[in-house]
Amino acid sequence: MSYLVDYHIHTTFSDGKDTYPAYLDVARKKDLAEIGFTDHITFAPVDWCVDEIDFPVMRENLKNLCNDFSEDVQVRFGLEVDYFPDKEEEIRQVIAYFPVDYVIGSVHFLNDWNFDTDQSLYGKWPNDVLYKQYFERVQLAAKSGLFDVIGHIDLIKKLNCWPETDQTALYEETLKIIKEANTVIELNTSGIDRPCGEFFPNMQILEIASNLGIPVTLGSDAHKPNQVARHFDLAINKLKKAGFTRIVRFRNRQRGEIII
Numbered sequence: 001m002s003y004l005v006d007y008h009i010h011t012t013f014s015d016g017k018d019t020y021p022a023y024l025d026v027a028r029k030k031d032l033a034e035i036g037f038t039d040h041i042t043f044a045p046v047d048w049c050v051d052e053i054d055f056p057v058m059r060e061n062l063k064n065l066c067n068d069f070s071e072d073v074q075v076r077f078g079l080e081v082d083y084f085p086d087k088e089e090e091i092r093q094v095i096a097y098f099p100v101d102y103v104i105g106s107v108h109f110l111n112d113w114n115f116d117t118d119q120s121l122y123g124k125w126p127n128d129v130l131y132k133q134y135f136e137r138v139q140l141a142a143k144s145g146l147f148d149v150i151g152h153i154d155l156i157k158k159l160n161c162w163p164e165t166d167q168t169a170l171y172e173e174t175l176k177i178i179k180e181a182n183t184v185i186e187l188n189t190s191g192i193d194r195p196c197g198e199f200f201p202n203m204q205i206l207e208i209a210s211n212l213g214i215p216v217t218l219g220s221d222a223h224k225p226n227q228v229a230r231h232f233d234l235a236i237n238k239l240k241k242a243g244f245t246r247i248v249r250f251r252n253r254q255r256g257e258i259i260i
């Protein structure tokens, strides 16, 4: 699969378990064309994001890797930034500081609740209410224009939070906003190894996105080297089944395409 990219990877700069060379090794063995490192930038008091004190060293180290054309696997400078409606200016500034190829915008919080790591509040409200709140945040993230890619667009299901009723209208509304905002979604293959047991997003969302002509990219959300490009064969099958014929690649926030 020498043409593929893995655009969602975490290292020890945030909550990943290894450093750039270890991931590059696996990417080389799996014959990937490009990998993008996307450590967490989060304006909230959590221990799983990049410390501000490490911003300069991450910037230098990753920039050097991106410029190393002796590597057979090309490295892309990515970030996974948490979207908070009241932090748009801080987010804009941090993105401007890094020489990024692309930025993934993700929603991991509903107000102060980090719903994808903290189980404690599930059951307090109907899941449909959580879906509405979550997807409204995703819509705001897309409308902000800050991001190239919306991360794991149906993350709210991760810990087995399933809606009580059909969510087609909410998915369609959200994807239309993403289309208008000219933003890309990702097929994030990590979900299959989470309690929800399926990719982010589900097949229904992929099909709606494909019908609307929303571009897609591909990421494993690896937190360990052996997770690089996980389940990519299945991912390509699903993408084709949903009607996609290409995935997006990035350089300097400009898009290119890879035929799948």
Ligand SMILES: [Zn+2]
Pocket (backbone or CB within 6 Å): 080, 106, 108, 151, 152
């Ligand atoms: Zn994430």
Ligand SMILES: [Zn+2]
Pocket (backbone or CB within 6 Å): 008, 010, 080, 221
């Ligand atoms: Zn991630």
